[in-house]
Amino acid sequence: MLNWGKINVVILDMDGTLLDLHFDNYFWHIHIPTKYAKTHNITLQAAQEYLHIETSKVAGQIQWYCLDYWTDKLDLPIVELKREIQHKIALRPDTLPFLDALKQAGKKVVLLTNAHPKSLSLKVERTKLDQHIDLLISTHQYGATKESQTLWERLQIDLKFDNSTTLFVDDSLTILDSAKKFGIKHLLAIANPDSQLPSVSADRLKGYPYITDYRKIITDIV
CATH class of the missing domain: 3.40.50.1000 (HAD superfamily/HAD-like)
Structure with missing residues (x-):
């Protein structure tokens, strides 16, 4: 080969x-939407739809991968939230x-x-x-x-x-x-x-x- x-x-x-x-998929598809929904008092589905829209806007660009960008965009402590589930790494x-x-x-x-x-x-x-x-x-x-x-x-x-x-x-x-x-x-x-x-x-x-x-x-x- x-x-x-x-x-x-x-x-x-x-x-x-x-x-x-699995760590990254769980973090972005489950952990972050759950935290965002709770913080902004919306449903999990609404949070997931919002995140899908926002990530699609910057897919493949440096912002997509930038934790500082998402910290500001979502008003969430992204690095700290990663550490919450670091056992999955x-x-x-x-x-x-x-x-x-x-x-x-x-x-x-x-x-x-x-x-x-x-x-x-x-x-x-x-x-x-x-x-x-x-x-x-x-x-x-x-x-x-x-x-x-x-x-x-x-x-x-x-x-x-x-x-x-x-x-x-x-x-x-x-x-x-x-x-x-x-x-x-x-x-x-x-x-x-x-x-x-x-x-x-x-x-x-x-x-x-x-x-x-x-x-x-x-x-x-x-």
Whole structure:
């Protein structure tokens, strides 16, 4: 599926790719609407509809991922609310074996997330991901998301990676499309980002190579 002999750099998404996306889905679809409904004295359904409208307005943009933006927009202490359910933050069970295999093979491993730095910090605090990865980057430091070609252009200038020897892994097809457009040769989709939801069917993955368990491919890493 992947020609590991031609891959030197591995760029990994965080949520859904290394961490179980259940935390984020629960936070944005249940926890925040519940808090917003209570704070503003409206029904849960009304709160969910409002949040759907507001998130749709900034989908794929830096604001969508910005905790400060949502703190102001919703008048809620977003970071504190994340900490309320931080026990739900969890590594995928196949993550550490995969990261260890990459390290043993001498690959440069970079975490690249659209998550806000405060969210990244909380998740690192809970999972110790920083002990297994060479470099952790929040796209907020570039002011552009992975959906944007601007991000990839700026990132390549800083990291000096070669598109032809770089692997990018993500659970978002939109973001994989962006990386493909930029010219990254090796791409891998995650078909089961949320442990509480069914895997995405192969026919919906747009032809991208995909995995549901890294442990099935680690013996191929060289």
